[in-house]
Amino acid sequence: MALMQQAGFNLRALSIAPAGQRNLFIPRIATRYASTFRHRVSRALVPTSKQKFVHVAGQEMVPSQQLLLRAGMMRQSSSGIYTILPYGQRVLDKIEAIIDDELENIGCQKLSMPNMLTSDNWRITGRWETTGQEMFKLKDRKGADFLLAPTHEEEVTALIAKEVQSYRQLPIRVYQVGRKFRDELRARSGLLRGKEFLMKDLYTFDVSEEEAMKTYDEVLLAYRRIMERLGVPYAVAEADTGNIGGTHSHEFHILSRVGEDSVLSCASCGYTSNEERAIGIIPTEPTKAATKFRNSAQLPKWIESLDVVPRSAVRINPKIQFGILKKYTTDEIQPESCTLVAVATSGDRDVNGIKVSKAIGKMELVETLEELKALLGESKVDDMMLCIDQSLYPGQVPLRPKNVEISGSVPDEISAIARSENMSKSFKVVYGDYHNCKSGDGCPHCLVTKGSMEPMGMTRAIEIGHTFMLGTKYSQPLNALFMPATNQDPEPMQMGCYGLGITRLLASIIEASHDRKGIIWPTSIAPYRVVIVTSEDEGCTTAAEEVYDMVHKALDTRSSDVIIDDRAETTLGFKMKDAELIGYPWMVVVGKGFLRTGLVEVQQRETGEKWSLEWPSIYSFFQERGL
Incomplete structure (x- = not known):
């Protein structure tokens, strides 16, 4: 009755109503009121399972x-x-709310773009052809080409190009949270690598x-x-710009x-x-892995005979990978030019x-000359290039490129894939950084600022966000131009x-925060903070509802x-096991102990700490912690 009075129901009117009407009316009020006042697991779709899911489709x-x-x-x-x-x-809604809050604080506006995009703008930027088989392509009933959006650079640039003409309308910062689609060859690891995912892109x-x-x-x-x-x-790491392009890039990782x-x-x-972009100072003393490595011996004799590796690296046996650098002529009738590239690093x-x-052009690398034939297809090799990695001359200044000549005849393995039997024996040798860094390499910043060799450590991480400075990579071809203040030509x-994977973030947080009992949610994004x-x-059930009301009031949330x-x-x-x-x-x-002692137990999931409290003090307990 007290609850009904608080809700503003006219109890006197109910008492004087005919008996039949009272019986019909009161249960409806009570049912509606109870269903909206308290969240209940009995009415939630939360199908927990004690089954140990271990493998799916043969993958752990x-x-x-x-x-x-x-x-x-x-x-x-x-x-x-x-x-x-x-x-x-x-959880996803709470993550999105945090993102909305922080982006609105720096003047970003939220919009929603379509998931099915026309191919027109993608053809203009060239990504219709270069994105590869990960793109979901489809046709409408008229035969027009469309795609399910893996990203929205073309779409948003074309939009802004139509709506903005003057410098007075800039800057503009727009973002969305929407679904993306990528046809992963091997979709795995649940939400970490899926074909459909939720992403924030600004x-x-x-x-x-x-x-x-x-x-x-x-x-x-x-983002921080x-x-x-x-x-x-x-962690925030310097990163490569990849297929998105641009001049400046960072990755956000969860460890x-x-x-x-x-x-x-x-x-x-x-x-x-990140490992792909990192620049590290290689220790001058070769590692055991480098000195004990034994190569397949397809090219090491060349390297020794050509005298292209500094004498300080004589104890290091090189490791070789091969690639084909293709150059296409404007005249499609003329055959393409192919350069055989060999990249030599130390064995470790x-x-x-x-x-x-x-450094030299986009290509795919393989382990052997035999595998190289698949990359060549019907083409033949016109010349050669040898790339010598810094790991073969640690501690020395970068060396200048030079031309060398093979003594004797061209090896059979090379002549078999050459376009001409009289292929030149002279080829270019270039020196540079062509290796992945690893734990123990020296920090380049410390070397410059302190002059000291501070070792770097390596950590495994999940990429959940990527930022790019695109420049005019998309605005130029899609005519996203504006008239500057000087009234000169449009620029x-x-x-x-700026991307942030929302569903990937959800899974990554669990990877970083769980134990043998289950998930350990950070308070800010837990599905519910208190159960x-x-x-x-x-x-006990009556007391639990009183406790619910006190905790809800203490949390002071809408x-x-x-x-x-x-x-x-x-x-x-x-x-309790479900809650964990x-x-x-x-x-x-x-x-049941509450009925004897009047005490309830409070447990914190992250620390495992427990408190026994008299139930009236529940309110102050949660209020003091400012949850």
């Missing part, structure tokens, strides 16, 4: 995949495609490189604030042993870079294909692109972040 599941299934937060629809259930969606437009760089720095700071509010360990990326960082100065170093491609806008679990005793596990068919112990699996940050236990 990563922890986040197992736990999202067991905690009833997602279900697989097909390979690489998942349905997110209500608890998982609550696009910025400025009048100059200087202003675009200020925007870039502002967004980086906003987002990661700090999420409450998980992260995890199941990560596919490797991040190198210096504890002394904070320099951090892996060739970094990105560094090689940036292309300076663009930036009230109770035994089936009527006195939408309730408290839920009561009132399931009648399960035991108290089962509910789901990962509620706080659990309040109203057990």
